[in-house]
Amino acid sequence: MSHPMIKPVDISESRTASSSGEKPEIVVEVKDLKVHIPVRQGLKKGIVQAVDGVSFELVRGHTLGLVGESGCGKSTTARAIMRLQESTGGQVFLNGEDITHASGQHLRKLRKHMQIVFQDPYSALNPRMTVGQIIAEPMRAQGMTKSDIEAKISELLVTVGLQDRHRQAFPHQFSGGQRQRIGTARALSTQPDLLVLDEPVSALDVSVQAQMLNMFSDLQKRFDMAMIFISHDLTVVRHVSDEVAVMYLGRFVETGDVAEVMEHPLHPYTEALISAAPGIRPGRAERITLTGEVPSPINPPSGCRFRKRCWKATEKCLEDPPLAVPEGGGHKVACWHPNTANLAASSTIRLGL
Amino acid sequence: MSLLEVKDLHLDFATMDGPVHALRGVSFSVEAGSMVGIVGESGCGKSASVLAAMRLLPSNAKITGGGISFQGQQLFDLRESQMRELRGNKMAMIFQDPMTALNPVDRISKQLGETVEYHHRSATSAQVRAKVLKMLEAVGVPDVERRADEYPHQWSGGMRQRAVIAMSLMNEPDLIFADEPTASLDATVSAQVLDLLATAQAERGCAIVMISHDLALVSEIADEVLVMYAGQIAERATSAEIFSESRHPYTRALLRARPGWGRREERLFTIAGRPPDMLHPPKACNFVERCTERNGLALCAIEKPELRTVGPSHQAACHRSDELEMMEVAL
Amino acid sequence: MTLMPDLPQLVEDVEKDISIADTSTSIPAARSPLSLSLGRFWANIGARISVVVLLLLLLAVIVVPLFLKYGPTDQDLLQSRKPPSADHLLGTDLLGQDVLARLLSGGRISLLVGFATALSAMVIGTVVGVVSGWLKGAADTVLMRTTDLFMAIPAMLVVIVVGGIIGPSLPLLVILLAAFAWPIAARIARSVVLQVRELDYVQAARAAGTKSVTIQVRHLLPAVIPQVTVAGSVMVVGAILSEAGLSYLGLGVVPPQASWGNMLQAAQSFSVISGMPWLWIPPGVAITVTAISVIFIGDGLRDALDPKSSR
Secondary structure, three states: OOOHHHOOOOOOOOOOOOOOOOOOOOOOOEEEEEEEEEEOOEEEEEEEEEEEEEEEEEEEEEEEEEEEOOOOHHHHHHHHHHOOOOOOOEEEEEEEEOOOOOOHHHHHHHHHHHEEEEEOOOOOOOOOOOHHHHHHHHHHOOOOOOOOOOHHHHHHHHHHHOOOOHOOOOOHHHHHHHHHHHHHHHHOOOOOOOOEEEEOOOOOOHHHHHHHHHHHHHHHHHHHHEEEEEEEHHHHHHHHHEEEEEEEEEEEEEEEEEEHHHHHOOOOHHHHHHHHHOOOOOOOOOOOOOOOOOOEEOOOOOOOOOOHHOOOOOOHOOOOOOOOOOOOOOEEEEOOOOOOOHHHHHOOOOOOO | OOOOOEEEEEEEEEEOEEEEEEEEEEEEEEEEEEEEEEEEEOHHHHHHHHHHHHHOOEEEEEEEEEEEEEHHHHHHHHHHHHHHEEEOOEEEEOOOOOOHHHHOOOOOOHHHHHHHHOOOOOOOHHHHHHHHHHHHHOOOOOOOOHOOOHHHHHHHHEEEEEEEHHHHHHOOOOOOEEEOOOOOOOHHHHHHHHHHHHHHHHOOOOOOEEEEHHHHHHHHHOOOEEEEEOOOOEEEEEHHHHOOOOOOOOOOHHHOOOOOOOOOOOOOOOOOOHHHHHHHOOOOEEEEEOOOOOOHHHHHOOOOOOEEEEEEEEHHHHHHHOOOOOOOOOO | OOOOOOOOOOOOOOOOOHHHHOHHHHOOOOHHHHHHHHHHOOOOOHHHHHHHHHHHHHHHHHHHHOOOOOOOOOOOOOHOOOOOOOOOOOOOOOOOEHHHHHHHHHHHHHHHHHHHHHHHHHHHHHHOOOOOOOHHHHHHHHHHHHEEEEEEOOOOHHHHHHHHHHHHOOHHHHHHHHHHHHHHHHHHHHHHHHOOOOHHHHHHHHHHHOOHHHHHHHHHHHHHHHHHHHHHHHHHHHHHHHHHHHHHHOOOOOOOOOOOHHHHOOOOHHHHHOOHHHHHHHHHHHHHHHHHHHHHHHHHHHHHOOOOOOO
16 A cells, blocks of 8 residues: 655755764754743732743654643643744754744744644634645745745645645635645645644544554654654654653653653653543553642642642652652653652663653 | 434434435434443534434434434424423433533522422422532532532633533433533543543433543443444444454444554554545445455445344444454554 | 534545545535635625615616716706606706706715725724734734724714814715724724634744734735625715715705705705605615615625534
């Protein structure tokens, strides 16, 4: 069965290959990123600490899965990196350049290197534009010539599993999955170094989901980008990511190699998330059911932000735990009481994070 | 006699392009006190079947055949006033988005109280309030005395869904329809709500019909699972059977397409093509064009397979259901 | 929860390359959202009749006067206030001018005032609303407070005072009426922009590095224009009625030039109203028919542009 995605159509520029031996090229580096948004709730004023001190780096060819429940700040983190949301602290480096305060013409040119695919396939495409116009938008913004754009649209449509004649159609004629393909073609049009996928399959049916996930892993291999894949669904993240970062109330609570984190979770919140996901899991024990819900990011609990829902919480947890590799090895976790059984079982693989 | 019996239900939606045949001969029954899951992708008719049973279909829907009986009564013969007596009393519904079921301008306690008052006119206000508080407590709302008098927007999503579940349980119904009750909730909260539904079924003995697009989620709590495809039932089995011994290629494809917890595959299994156009539904097997297990059988493109018994509690609509090999699905 | 299955769509041709010809029987030709909306609009009987009526009216006021025996200002004092006859189809007024000729000539003026006012108000309002909603912050505050100011000033008073000082003139009338009609358009435009600017496709345009002006023209304007047009239909009616009211006060269009408003004004005495209906029924009916047609068209547009009314 031939797959249109892996047809040998060369539309990527020749890039310096991150081949073996060479140090992998860091595409994105985030240092202590903070997004604090002032809000007013009735008469009370408060500050939503949407993202509060997130740091990581991501190399070319790797995918970072950002996992967490709604309101944990995973989308805000991505949008702050993309400079669609102003950050209030920390730094973002793209290909080694500090872009935290880039503006105007310079920022518009930088956007060529980072693109995003949105969650909702319906609102992501302007209903009044044809597929061709939609895909052309980033290329027009980046000043490509008309003939180059026309040729590129055809290639991109084929790349994402659509056909050239679809360029004349309007979004309302496509299904949700096809719309996500169009959105992906648009994001790929400037050959970005960083592609952010913000819950790209959450709105799709299971059968379509699988097609899209296959496509994303194909595209990454082919274009050799760095990808950030945001999802609330651990099984999805596990399938497409190399590394994973679990977020809770604006902070990373656990990061590491995806298989490591999923098989040997160290943070109680990660354990609970894995346990709550439906389906039959390997070595499934008693389900951990957390009490309560994610507290408001306005005035979050002091110390460990998870302590009020945590069954392991002690006096120690009033103190903020750092994100670090715990004693005895394993991957990074921000917890004073990591799961010791998993700590022993997990090796000390660390990739980029 | 079953609690709910759907017999050969046919249903059309009128659209600008002509009638969409949303249901084409759907039959199933729900026993008292049981938990049934209906699974399928968007547009497969799972919600339409349930709305038909509640008689809450939109105005462009038209029943073109078959019937539904509830506790021996033919629902389509009832007057609207009789139907109102049933709804919220003998049968209740939990929607996907709790905000659509709650009135934003009324206190939670008032809204729950109204469902009691509507069906029990003689109850005093003190009795009603006591009942409301007791029910909210039962669904795990903390500090009920104070929180019951708050407005829906002051409650979090999970708490609102608890309120809606409490509301549906107010009059001790015999049957509850839950349409994707956890779809708008976070993973850790959704687990709590599923537990709550399972408890309600076990302790109060009310039957629950749960609709979902997620087979794994439904199988966590349902006794029996119906898989729907293109307006018809493809397979019906117990939760355990559906995973290990599925006899329908569509169910099997759905299970395999899911990025589960088992071995991490390089490529996920995908289902080619798309569901049939329901304006012109196929005369032959619904799934024939996307089926990977047809094995060249000519019959599949000619004749529609009937839903037939393949095990004591297991039915499938596939010509090749007896020949399908066992499948190991690791979820 | 959606009950409606997807409308027939293009084939999902991913794993195998299904030719679109295989399934094209049920696939409608590519129609733009605009053409779909126009189709829905045309399916609305009331709106369709209104469009025809309005076009006939326009045609009448433009073409018919060319073939009339009398001009709108031809006076014949001997033929004063004569009822309809073969010579004067709608009779004559006090100065012996032909009512039909005045009705049609006045129609040009009234329709011009109505449409010119609405159009200018829509343009000003759209620009202010789009800029205000897109920029947010201080610029938004300044623009919106200005809008509030214009809404708070009693328009009629200003028109009467200014008209009294400068004297009645047609361009002035249009300018003054538009000056007090645009805030409505601005508010509508701004509210649409505030919604649309948060949609992912606008975010995608930003993420692509598209210039701010381009985003406003390419993504915001097309979403705003339909909504403002619906509001514009009400402005047309408002302007025609205002002109009638001002002419009634002697501040709009002044004789000998005719307008529907000043025709009504000339017919205000009790004896005329009770005894000479040919002097006030024609302009009254013309104003009413125009107003109803324009409002029906506005309603039709609103329904046609609402994506939820696809049935």
